[in-house]
Amino acid sequence: MNNLVFDSESLNQILENKPASRQEIIEIYQKATTNPDNLYQVSQNLRKKFKNNSVTFSKKAFFNIVNLCKDTCSYCTYKSEPGEAKLSLMSKQQITELLTLAKKYRCVEALFVTGEQPEQRYQEARDWLKENGFKSTVEYLIHSSELALEMGMFPHTNAGNLNYEEMKELKKTNVSMGVMLENVSERLTEKGMPHHLAASKRPKARLAILENSGKLGIPMTTGILVGIGETIDEIIDSLFAIKQLNDKHGNIQEVILQNFQPKPDTRMKNEPSADEKYFKLVVALSRIIMPQMNIQIPPNLSPKSYQSFLSVGINDWGGISPLTPDFVNPEFSWPEINKVDDYSKKAGFDLKCRFPIYPEYFSFISKELRDKISVIEDEEGFVKEEYWR
Ligand SMILES: O=c1nc2n(C[C@H](O)[C@H](O)[C@H](O)CO)c3cc(O)ccc3cc-2c(=O)[nH]1
Ligand SMILES: C[C@H]1O[C@@H](n2cnc3c(N)ncnc32)[C@H](O)[C@@H]1O
Ligand code: MET
Numbered sequence: 001m002n003n004l005v006f007d008s009e010s011l012n013q014i015l016e017n018k019p020a021s022r023q024e025i026i027e028i029y030q031k032a033t034t035n036p037d038n039l040y041q042v043s044q045n046l047r048k049k050f051k052n053n054s055v056t057f058s059k060k061a062f063f064n065i066v067n068l069c070k071d072t073c074s075y076c077t078y079k080s081e082p083g084e085a086k087l088s089l090m091s092k093q094q095i096t097e098l099l100t101l102a103k104k105y106r107c108v109e110a111l112f113v114t115g116e117q118p119e120q121r122y123q124e125a126r127d128w129l130k131e132n133g134f135k136s137t138v139e140y141l142i143h144s145s146e147l148a149l150e151m152g153m154f155p156h157t158n159a160g161n162l163n164y165e166e167m168k169e170l171k172k173t174n175v176s177m178g179v180m181l182e183n184v185s186e187r188l189t190e191k192g193m194p195h196h197l198a199a200s201k202r203p204k205a206r207l208a209i210l211e212n213s214g215k216l217g218i219p220m221t222t223g224i225l226v227g228i229g230e231t232i233d234e235i236i237d238s239l240f241a242i243k244q245l246n247d248k249h250g251n252i253q254e255v256i257l258q259n260f261q262p263k264p265d266t267r268m269k270n271e272p273s274a275d276e277k278y279f280k281l282v283v284a285l286s287r288i289i290m291p292q293m294n295i296q297i298p299p300n301l302s303p304k305s306y307q308s309f310l311s312v313g314i315n316d317w318g319g320i321s322p323l324t325p326d327f328v329n330p331e332f333s334w335p336e337i338n339k340v341d342d343y344s345k346k347a348g349f350d351l352k353c354r355f356p357i358y359p360e361y362f363s364f365i366s367k368e369l370r371d372k373i374s375v376i377e378d379e380e381g382f383v384k385e386e387y388w389r
């Protein structure tokens, strides 16, 4: 590859004619490590071209349904053991109470999160299910999703590796679902690596889940956890794996780029958080690998600088909760929506409140769900201002 690739105009041309190849992306990255400006220019142009001047977010409440988990990821502080203060086993009443409160705060999304197959490993989880009248966590999620819909909120479930039948059931009530690929690298599952004790994070398993979501036509959120000891090649391979899935099924609605933050009670407590320069390069590469994709970074994980990511390619802030903590990163509180609005405006962008499902994917869901959205959507498919401001 010659120096032309580094020139932003030539880069643009490459992307006009055909998608960038893996090898081109590696070279673009290498050159950008000394001078990232051209790369940023191109990612910003693509972002403008496909996403205009909008940046979106989802006004959500985080339902920590059950945080017992049969797996152990070395970076995770969400997972709890029985008896710990942070253990969460939400009762039906607690779920109803939080839904009621979320409605008062004018939330649109109910984000349901669980550990991985908790009842497979913990008697406490089996007892909890029994007390609430359910045979499985998924059955409980189906019930919770129905409750959310009844109260006028839209469920988005991220319960890790669900099987085809389970996802098919949840599709009836969930407008979208999520599962993070994290990374496609087998190396990260080896001894001493972050996914060694997490069978559900084996790349083949995660890719199979995403493949199933494609077969089922579920609008799907996935993404990469950046800064967990991966190489840039492994990041690039992960991005191409997501692109390939989406080229096949067209159901990947957004890619979350989540920057690792160390947690004191985890094996990775002494590892540094993801380097911001590196993280920004990953954001920009994601935009040029998938020019039309919705690309999200969580603003709470870059509290001092999140607005600067608008100029390297992102177009979404993900879920922002006015009432619940981010149970995955509890030390990082959500910015106020008004602040995010101000910062976005100052950077030249209009903040819009989206549903958990993006407007481009409305045709994927049932008429029943579609009708529920249409009551409060504006001409562009976002949430009418009067429903969330
Ligand atoms: O508040 C959070 N929301 C998380 N979300 C929700 C996300 O921010 C958005 O609200 C939804 O994706 C809506 O599209 C996730 C969704 C996924 O599908 C997979 C992983 C996450 C991770 C988080 C998270 O760590 N914190
Ligand atoms: C729910 C999602 O949160 C992300 N996640 C888990 N632990 C951390 C951490 N320490 N820092 C940043 N993100 C994390 C993973 O990507 C997981 O899939
Ligand atoms: C905090 S992670 C929540 C979802 C699931 N346990 C996963 O890792 O994908």
Ligand code: SF4
Binding pocket: 069, 070, 071, 072, 073, 076, 077, 078, 079, 114, 115, 116, 160, 198, 200
């Ligand atoms: S990230 Fe998800 S699968 Fe991994 S330990 Fe945490 S809850 Fe379990």
